[in-house]
Amino acid sequence: MNSSDLKIHRRKEQNIWILNLEGRLDAEQVAGFKKNFPFFLKEEAPHIVLDLKDLEFVDSTGLGSLIFFLRRLEEKGGSLSLIHLNKEVESILEITRLVKLFKVFPDLSRVLENRSK
Amino acid sequence: VKAQTLSFSISDPKRIYPTLTRLLRGGSGRFKLPFHLQSDWFLCLFEAIQNAFQHGEARRKKEAVRVKLRLSPRWLETRVYDRGPGFDLRTVKRKGMSWDERGRGISILSQLTDSVAYRRGRGGNCLTLKKRILRPEARYKITDLLGEMSRRLSEAPNLQKVYETILDKLIEIFNVERASIMIYYPEEATLKVAAARGIAPSVLKKIRVKRGEGISGYVFARSRPLLIDDVKKNLKLLPKGPSRKSYRSRSFISAPLISSPDRVGEEKLGVINLTDKLDGSSFSRSELRLLSAIAQQAAAYVKIGSLIERLKEAESLRRDLEVVREIQHKLLPSRVVPPPGVEIAGDFLISKKGGGDYFDVLRVGEDAYLVVADVSGHHLPSALSMVNFRSAFRALALHRPSPRELLDSLNEMMFEDLIHAEHFICVSLVRLKPREKTLFFAGAGSLPLFLSGRKDFPLRTVSAQGTPLGVERGIPYEEVEIPLPSGEGLFMATDGAVELPLKSGGLLGLEGFQGLLSRYAALAPSLQVRRIKAALQRRTPGRMPPDDVTLLAAKMV
Numbered sequence: 001m002n003s004s005d006l007k008i009h010r011r012k013e014q015n016i017w018i019l020n021l022e023g024r025l026d027a028e029q030v031a032g033f034k035k036n037f038p039f040f041l042k043e044e045a046p047h048i049v050l051d052l053k054d055l056e057f058v059d060s061t062g063l064g065s066l067i068f069f070l071r072r073l074e075e076k077g078g079s080l081s082l083i084h085l086n087k088e089v090e091s092i093l094e095i096t097r098l099v100k101l102f103k104v105f106p107d108l109s110r111v112l113e114n115r116s117k
Numbered sequence: 118v119k120a121q122t123l124s125f126s127i128s129d130p131k132r133i134y135p136t137l138t139r140l141l142r143g144g145s146g147r148f149k150l151p152f153h154l155q156s157d158w159f160l161c162l163f164e165a166i167q168n169a170f171q172h173g174e175a176r177r178k179k180e181a182v183r184v185k186l187r188l189s190p191r192w193l194e195t196r197v198y199d200r201g202p203g204f205d206l207r208t209v210k211r212k213g214m215s216w217d218e219r220g221r222g223i224s225i226l227s228q229l230t231d232s233v234a235y236r237r238g239r240g241g242n243c244l245t246l247k248k249r250i251l252r253p254e255a256r257y258k259i260t261d262l263l264g265e266m267s268r269r270l271s272e273a274p275n276l277q278k279v280y281e282t283i284l285d286k287l288i289e290i291f292n293v294e295r296a297s298i299m300i301y302y303p304e305e306a307t308l309k310v311a312a313a314r315g316i317a318p319s320v321l322k323k324i325r326v327k328r329g330e331g332i333s334g335y336v337f338a339r340s341r342p343l344l345i346d347d348v349k350k351n352l353k354l355l356p357k358g359p360s361r362k363s364y365r366s367r368s369f370i371s372a373p374l375i376s377s378p379d380r381v382g383e384e385k386l387g388v389i390n391l392t393d394k395l396d397g398s399s400f401s402r403s404e405l406r407l408l409s410a411i412a413q414q415a416a417a418y419v420k421i422g423s424l425i426e427r428l429k430e431a432e433s434l435r436r437d438l439e440v441v442r443e444i445q446h447k448l449l450p451s452r453v454v455p456p457p458g459v460e461i462a463g464d465f466l467i468s469k470k471g472g473g474d475y476f477d478v479l480r481v482g483e484d485a486y487l488v489v490a491d492v493s494g495h496h497l498p499s500a501l502s503m504v505n506f507r508s509a510f511r512a513l514a515l516h517r518p519s520p521r522e523l524l525d526s527l528n529e530m531m532f533e534d535l536i537h538a539e540h541f542i543c544v545s546l547v548r549l550k551p552r553e554k555t556l557f558f559a560g561a562g563s564l565p566l567f568l569s570g571r572k573d574f575p576l577r578t579v580s581a582q583g584t585p586l587g588v589e590r591g592i593p594y595e596e597v598e599i600p601l602p603s604g605e606g607l608f609m610a611t612d613g614a615v616e617l618p619l620k621s622g623g624l625l626g627l628e629g630f631q632g633l634l635s636r637y638a639a640l641a642p643s644l645q646v647r648r649i650k651a652a653l654q655r656r657t658p659g660r661m662p663p664d665d666v667t668l669l670a671a672k673m674v
Contacts, residue, residue, distance in 0.1 A: 096225060
């Protein structure tokens with residue numbers, strides 16, 4: 001395994017799954033990411049937060065997998081939020097205008113704040 | 118300025134990321150992408166090569182995808198070749214940016230480049246990406262740039278991060294390999310490097326520039342930005358030594374950091390220097406203007422950062438002092454239990470810096486040891502040496518019948534630690550024998566022992582001085598035996614008392630302190646200590662002495 005290969009660390013807090021993505025999410029790594037989807041999609045209304053602070057690189061295929069995940073979660077009445085976007089990831093979301101599609105927050109506390117509203 | 122070129126091929130899609138990282142991100146190779154394009158072009162190349170593997174037949178036939186990069190001062194061009202059936206670029210472009218899961222690669226390329234062209238041919242297909250290289254002043258809107266700088270700088274957690282943030286942004290804007298921020302230290306009349314890029318850390322530490330010397334000193338002294346087209350024509354402005362030869366470029370720009378707060382007037386803080394542009398070209402007048410505008414913005418944040426650092430330092434000193442005070446208070450005898458026939462009282466005034474003053478009264482059978490000690494220095498280290506002294510004193514006092522022997526043992530026991538800590542301890546030590554109406558006194562670099570009689574008795578002093586603990590080893594201390602009849606008293610103090618600065622100017626001095634002692638000599642020890650402490654506080658500015666003052670009084674009933 002290469003040091004920049006995707007690693008996923010998950011934890012649950014206040015009924016929300018927080019996935020920390022470390023490494024890169026690109027055409028070569030996306031299959032590993034998608035393997036995790038069934039685990040979350042079997043829940044009722046799964047709410048997921050992707051912590052991207054350790055994500056080094058994302059390409060168009062990686063973005064595609066995020067859209068796919070978002071669509072499936074919304075079908076189940078769940079949600080997908082992104083936190084800790086670095087400059088590169090923020091830039092590609094803006095270029096592709098996907099920043100409008102995802103709920104983007106600076107950190108987890110803001111996600112929880114938003115949910116409590 | 119010559120164009121740079123780079124050609125490489127990739128035969129396995131798994132190798133795209135590591136190959137691009139090696140060639141474009143490390144900055145070690147000969148192909149130097151402009152900093153502001155590095156992450157965008159990395160993504161473009163990744164998408165383009167991935168696309169070639171998907172639409173070409175390279176993956177199936179295990180053929181390599183060939184890539185060529187060319188960077189001229191005005192254009193960055195990339196060609197990616199594949200040998201597959203290819204695709205229709207117009208159809209893909211028309212589809213545009215969708216929220217579908219696929220088909221976003223070409224759209225990303227269109228967004229990040231100035232032109233995308235795809236040529237299909239029998240011999241293979243070629244995707245060509247072009248990006249115009251703009252000069253910084255054309256690339257950035259100054260208001261947007263300064264706004265972004267402000268946002269980033271306001272997030273910097275400390276002054277060093279402020280410097281680093283400024284440098285990172287300057288490198289990205291101007292595409293230079295060398296940049297430095299030099300800060301002026303008025304007490305040394307010298308500029309020193311606070312942060313730099315492209316200069317070896319070992320060299321950085323040695324750089325000291327006097328006002329008016331070299332490029333930085335010249336810009337600082339004149340408070341005006343400077344552009345040097347050709348450094349060879351301005352050799353006298355270059356630093357002397359080996360670093361003079363190490364500049365690749367002939368062109369420099371330098372701007373002063375001047376903070377202009379509303380009420381204080383201008384304050385010159387330092388200088389920003391840039392040199393060695395990636396493409397080897399010279400700086401322009403408009404680039405100098407841009408640097409000056411950024412330097413003005415940066416100066417405000419450097420000033421705020423340095424004020425915050427000073428506040429933090431003061432806060433840390435305050436906390437330090439709180440700990441020292443707590444230690445000193447905890448180590449004070451909670452209740453002085455004098456032997457029968459004696460009254461004893463002690464107190465101290467802690468200084469602004471806090472330190473290592475200490476007093477104690479320890480009963481040993483019918484006798485008592487009275488000690489006043491002063492560890493050199495201030496703050497926590499002195500307080501810790503004082504804690505050590507207290508432990509040693511309390512442990513040894515029970516087994517050493519005379520102050521002389523006790524000082525000998527304390528010096529022997531603590532000598533190595535004190536040398537290591539670079540401390541010494543001045544000690545005044547009395548063994549009071551109420552039954553025999555006598556006392557034994559030994560001193561180690563301390564004030565003399567003050568003896569007072571009844572109202573008509575003159576105050577007198579007794580010295581038995583050796584060197585402070587931790588100064589000389591193996592030299593025996595001396596002691597004196599003094600009768601102390603009923604009604605007579607003794608007074609011990611640390612030298613903070615005589616070194617007390619007066620509101621009227623000068624120091625209280627030994628004579629002044631003795632005058633105070635004489636005035637209150639007839640009082641009981643507790644009242645005597647309280648009155649003397651109050652008198653010292655009244656006399657010193659701010660009611661807090663620069664050095665701790667410890668007072669200990671005893672009287673035979």
